[in-house]
Amino acid sequence: MKAMILAAGKGTRVRPITYTTPKPMIPILQKPVMEFLLELLKQHGFTEIMVNVSHLAHEIENYFRDGQRFGVQIAYSFEGRIVDGELVGEAVGSAGGMRRIQDFHPFFDDTFIVLCGDALIDLDLTKAVEWHRKKGAIATVVMKSVPHEQVSSYGVVVTDADGRIKTFQEKPAVEEALSTDINTGIYIFEPEIFNYIPSGVEYDIGGQLFPKLVEMGAPFYGISMDFQWVDIGKVPDYWQAIRDVLLGNVKNVQIPGHEVAPGIYTGLNVAVNWDKVNIQGPVYIGAMTRIEDGATIIGPSMIGPSCRICSNATVDNSIIFDYSRLGAGVRLVDKLVFGRYCVDKTGAAIDVQAAALDWLITDTRKTELATPPDEHRVIAELLSNGK
Numbered sequence: 433m434k435a436m437i438l439a440a441g442k443g444t445r446v447r448p449i450t451y452t453t454p455k456p457m458i459p460i461l462q463k464p465v466m467e468f469l470l471e472l473l474k475q476h477g478f479t480e481i482m483v484n485v486s487h488l489a490h491e492i493e494n495y496f497r498d499g500q501r502f503g504v505q506i507a508y509s510f511e512g513r514i515v516d517g518e519l520v521g522e523a524v525g526s527a528g529g530m531r532r533i534q535d536f537h538p539f540f541d542d543t544f545i546v547l548c549g550d551a552l553i554d555l556d557l558t559k560a561v562e563w564h565r566k567k568g569a570i571a572t573v574v575m576k577s578v579p580h581e582q583v584s585s586y587g588v589v590v591t592d593a594d595g596r597i598k599t600f601q602e603k604p605a606v607e608e609a610l611s612t613d614i615n616t617g618i619y620i621f622e623p624e625i626f627n628y629i630p631s632g633v634e635y636d637i638g639g640q641l642f643p644k645l646v647e648m649g650a651p652f653y654g655i656s657m658d659f660q661w662v663d664i665g666k667v668p669d670y671w672q673a674i675r676d677v678l679l680g681n682v683k684n685v686q687i688p689g690h691e692v693a694p695g696i697y698t699g700l701n702v703a704v705n706w707d708k709v710n711i712q713g714p715v716y717i718g719a720m721t722r723i724e725d726g727a728t729i730i731g732p733s734m735i736g737p738s739c740r741i742c743s744n745a746t747v748d749n750s751i752i753f754d755y756s757r758l759g760a761g762v763r764l765v766d767k768l769v770f771g772r773y774c775v776d777k778t779g780a781a782i783d784v785q786a787a788a789l790d791w792l793i794t795d796t797r798k799t800e801l802a803t804p805p806d807e808h809r810v811i812a813e814l815l816s817n818g819k
Contacts, residue, residue, distance in 0.1 A: 440486035456549035484529035486521035548617035
């Protein structure tokens with residue numbers, strides 16, 4: 433069976449991570465989120481998979497290649513062009529990406545699934561397809577019910593008693609919401625859907641194709657299913673996803689490494705004197721990371737591989753990406769460190785290099801470390817005191 437993963441977006445709401453990492457490659461404890469989707473698709477017999485790529489396309493293609501090591505076949509549709517020797521992404525919209533593949537050569541010749549490449553799910557795809565076919569639908573949206581007070585964060589889907597979609601509401605006010613069923617970005621289509629998608633133009637599934645199907649009275653349905661759906665649409669979502677994994681709340685994601693103490697997991701060759709640090713799980717520490725004496729790590733926290741947490745530094749409820757060096761006495765609470773950026777859990781970011789704070793947070797691969805200017809020493813003292 434055939435499927436498509438939507439992977440061409442720029443992921444602007446997950447910056448600064450997506451400056452260098454496309455959304456489908458964002459790691460969930462070192463494993464790209466798209467890899468979990470491939471595993472789910474394979475489990476349900478979807479082994480021929482198209483992926484549209486654009487922003488940082490090479491990152492996705494170089495990792496997944498043709499899919500052999502994942503037990504599937506993968507092909508890529510690049511959306512963009514070369515300008516002055518550089519690849520420039522030019523995404524054509526989610527529906528436009530589907531149409532581009534079909535126009536190249538008809539690939540989707542039977543019922544197929546389309547997934548957004550930035551969510552962790554454990555959906556019973558087989559059951560969803562069976563329901564779709566039983567209804568005789570040309571398109572089906574897989575929905576999930578959320579508490580009424582949360583509807584304003586999502587696209588709401590309104591159906592009749594038979595499941596036929598009547599209308600959509602984009603992030604409605606709680607008092608105006610006509611349903612608690614939301615669009616999860618998981619779709620089932622028949623090849624006839626291409627009769628509704630124009631060629632050669634940018635075209636969106638949710639914003640253009642779906643309203644057109646409703647207007648024309650097409651057999652368009654929504655099925656509400658009970659499944660785990662961890663969306664990584666924004667930095668706070670990613671933050672929560674890592675927390676949920678470490679707390680054991682995400683069923684299809686296992687914490688990697690070895691559990692060296694209750695709730696404390698490490699990769700290979702982590703350098704730490706366990707009797708000289710304070711580590712309270714759940715915590716994951718990546719391979720070849722050094723934790724110096726006097727450091728404190730309070731979970732849920734993740735520290736990536738090849739990091740260095742210097743003496744008396746504190747990491748509390750934080751996510752530290754690969755090759756990060758936290759200076760002596762630094763105190764990070766509710767922070768995400770990614771390269772030269774320090775991000776709080778609301779998504780507000782500080783470029784530590786531009787702010788001349790790279791003596792606090794820098795790359796472990798730097799051989800010469802910056803020293804704090806006199807006027808910044810007070811900042812170090814405040815951080816170390818947790819103020």
